[in-house]
Amino acid sequence: GTVMEPDVESLPRGGFRCRLCHVVAANKPSLHDHLQGKKHQRLESLRAKRQDQELRSVFVSGFHKGTSAYELNEYFQGFGGVASVVMDKDKGVYAIVELQDQEVLEKVLAHSHHCLGEQRLRVKPREKKEFKYMPPKKQGSTQHEQLSPEKLVQALxxxxxxxAQMLQLVQLFEFSERERRLRHLLVTLFQEVFSEFFPGCAILPFGSSVNGFDIHGCDLDLFLDLEKTKTFQASAKGPQGSQVNEGAGPDSDSEDSILSDIDLATATVPEVLELVAAVLRKCVPGVHSVQAVPSARRPVVKFCHKDSGLLGDISINNRLALCNTRFLQLCTEADERVRPLVYALRNPFGGGPLLNNYALTLLVLFFLQTRSPPVLPTVAQLWELKGEGDPTIVDGWDCSFPQDASRLEPSTNTESLCSLLAEFFHVFGDHDFAGCVISLREGRALPLPSFLLSEAGAKLKLGHFNVQDPFELSHNVAANVNEKTAVRFQHCCRHGAKHCRSLQYQRKSSKGKAWGLVRLFQPGVPEQLCQARDFRRCWFGKVCAAITFLLKDVLKCSCTERAGEPLGQRPTEQGEEEQPITESKHPRSEEGGSFAVSPPRKRLRTEGQAPEEEGSMSWACAVWHHVWMGRRRVRRQLRHLGSPQPDEAQEVEEKVTEAIIQQEGDSRGAEPLLSFTACARVGGGQEDTRTLLYFTPDPQQGPLFQDFYHFLQGFLPRMVERYVGRAMSLSEAKPAP
Structure with a gap:
């Protein structure tokens, strides 16, 4: 008979499945026992509770970033009881507010204008979602517990x-057996699934997972080899390209299911990537966040494994990566000092290296090739040792080298790891990276003038840091390193060389103080602060130039620059307030890190004084038209009229301002609508690069200034960031030779 229970479905071969609990019952008595059991009853009760909560909850967004759950609770208490407030922990941009009952919900939804901290809130009923039971994770979860810096320092x-410190670094950061097993199981799962859709294909891991330089949490890079699948597809077609009905082999059904709609031999890369992405989304259990990226240098499909949190990607035209991976493996097998040296130079304390892992690893291998006597052979020397079965040409490049490390002669170099690390810093502290090309094939730095005359020189993208791939000779693996990063890398090497000459590096502290690698990766504070001050001064100047441009040229304010006046010393009349906009979109100057952007804080602060800083900038400003009102409407009008839209945001905003002024009438009145003083200062701490912008309105400005100020809170941080970013990119751009 038909089972009427909505959570139960009949299985094709008999038996039943409970969709709520993910349990299969062989017959009706077993099903009845399950439905009356504690697990099913508990989940039914939990589902009813969640659904009731959904019916009493609202989705809230639009509040200032940094707003607390307590502030939201206080606000909605004004409509009645609040059961709970759940904040978005990742981005802090929305919250779920559960109200006490349906009556309070109706009051909240009936209110048309919610406002918190001068910011309008967007409030709507919570989206109804299907209840899903997530089984608890078993002990021994695949997620690796991150080693805290304190424990790492203590261990070293x-x-x-x-x-011994360098060897311990390897042990602390390399994969555990559980991680290796997880990745092996995932590769096996991918192979089974993809073989169903692409007969004869192979899933091959490459990169950090297998090249000998694995580190907890590194991405899982996979290569999908479709060569045999293409052969299968071609053989499964008749003379006119039609499907052969007989003799196509046992995998014909698989070919019919997905390959009949696409010819792999002629399909474009984006088409194949979308096909791979479709298989990942629909057929590989536990995989989500699938995204095809055909625009990458090596097009890939990115994915995430849900249970482990492991990120990965699949490429379809990256066969050279397999050769590079095997080459790195060979180097680690050739000498046991290779891995500890690479792990130590990745700098576990400073947020990672300034170069990407592959470029840094090749730099270490090059260094070991150039020791006297050499620790590693050059690629050219490896080519002479190749055997008959070793690969030769891959994607047009000669990738011949022995696959077996036993063919290599052991190195006669006896330098210790301690000495090699010190020499690495010494060698590259003054190396002319921009004036030569580091070649692992030849094991020497090739001078730029002679290199440019070679065949590879015409194709290699040269920059401030040139490291040639050992096989793909037209690829500079450090091409993305800019001049500033190259200088910082050399600065770090000089600092490292200096530290390695001290007793704090060479001898263990008898008093329990930091020594060796630990001190090496904790640069001197005075030197950092000096660099930070120089950077802050430069950055502050760029931000002030952007503020002047936006107020004067984009918003058409009268804007007169004047010497900075320390806030808190100028007398203010009754009712006058100093109102700051905190501009937090700034690059951070940190040793060993890269520019980072943090989201803007737009909370209104009307108390306290500006921090005392070494410099400031002030402007006396006046506004003659309502340039902050109706800007979105005017943008739509301009688009409707077919007005050309410039590429740059500030040029668009300038046209909007001009249109508003034209609509109001070009002439200025006897008195401006608003007049105020703006004062910019650098943020509080010595390493703080935020710019705080304080506004002091003239007396009796009233609500009109408040409206203008709230417009500036959203407008200025966003536009300053774009203006400064554009200026910096233009200043770094150089004409092609």
Missing amino acids: CQADDVD
């Missing part, structure tokens, strides 16, 4: 010498 300081 207990080692006997620097060599």
Whole structure:
């Protein structure tokens, strides 16, 4: 008979499945026992509770970033009881507010204008979602517990010498057996699934997962080899390209299911990537956030494995990566000092290296090739040792080298890890990276003038840091390194060389203080602060130039620059307020890190004084038209009239301002609508690069200034960031030779 229970479905071969609990019952008595059991009853009760909560909850957004759950609770208490407030932990841009009952919900939804901290809130009923039971994770979860810096320092300081510290770094950061097993199981799962859709294909891991330089949490890079699938597809077609009905082999059904709609031999890369993405989305359990990226240098499909949190990507035309991976493996097998040296130079304390992992690893291998005597052979020397079965040409490049490390002669170099690390810093502290090309094939730095005359020189993208791929000779693996990063890398090497000459590096502290690698990766504070001050001064000047441009040229305010006046010393009349806009979109100057952008804080602060800083900038401003009103409407009108829209945001905003002024009438009145003083200062701490912009309205400005100020809160941070970003990109752009 038909089972009427909505959570139960009949299975094709008999038995039943409970969709709520993910449980299969062989017959009706077993099903009845399950439905009356504690697990099903508990989940039914939990589902009813969640659904009731959904019916009493609202989705809230639009509040200032940094707004607390307490502030939202206080606000909605004005309509009645609030059961709970759940904030978005990741981005802090929305919240779910559960109200006490349906009556309070109706009051909240009936209110048309919600406002918190001068910011309008968007409030709507919570989206109804299907209840899904997530089984608890078993003990021994695949997620690796991150090693805290404190525990890492403690572990390294207990080692006997620097060599022992470097070996311990490898043990602390390399994969555990559980991680290796997880990745192997995932590769096996992918192989089984993709073989169903692409007969004869192979899923091959490459990169950090398998090249010998694995580190907890690194991405899983996979290559989908479709060569045999193309052969299968071609053989499964008749003379006119039609499907052969007989003799196509046992995999014909698989070919019919997905390959009949696409010819792999002629399909474009984006088409194949979309096909791969479709298989990942629909057929591989536990995989989500699938995204095809055909525009990358090596087009990939990105994905995330839900249970482990592991990120990965699949490429379809990256066969050279397999050769590079095997080459790195060969180097680690050739000498046991290779891995500890690379792990130590990745700098676990400073947020990672200034170069990407592959470029840094090749730089270490090049360094070991150039020691006297050499620790590693050059690629050219490896080519002479190749055997008959070793690969030769891959994607047009000669990738011949022995696959077996036993063919290599052991190195006669006896330098310790401690000494090699010190020499690495010494060698590259003054290296002319921009004036030569580091070649692992030849094992030497090729001078730029002679290199440019070679065949590879005509194709290699040269920059401030040139490291040639050992096989794809037209690829500079450090081409994305700009001049500032190259200088910082050399600065770090000089700092490292200096530290390695001290007793704090070479000898273990008898008093329990940091020593060896630990001190090496904790640069001197005075030197950092000096660099930070120089950077802050430069950055502050760029921000002030942007503010002047936006007020004067984009918003058409009268804007007169004047010497900075320390806030808190100028007398203010009764009712006058100093109102700051905190501009937090700024690059951070940190040793070993890269520029980072943090979201803007737009909370209104009307108390306290501006921090005392070494410099400030002030402007006396006047506004003659309502340039902050109706800007969105005017943008739509301009688009409707077919007005050309410039590419740059500030040029668009300038046209909007001009249109508003024209609509109001070009002539100015006897008195401006608003007049105020703006004062910019650098943020509080010595390493703080935020610019705080304080506004002091003239007396009796009233609500009109408040409206203008709230417009500036959203407008200025966003536009300053774009203006400064554009100026910096233009200043770094150089004409092609």
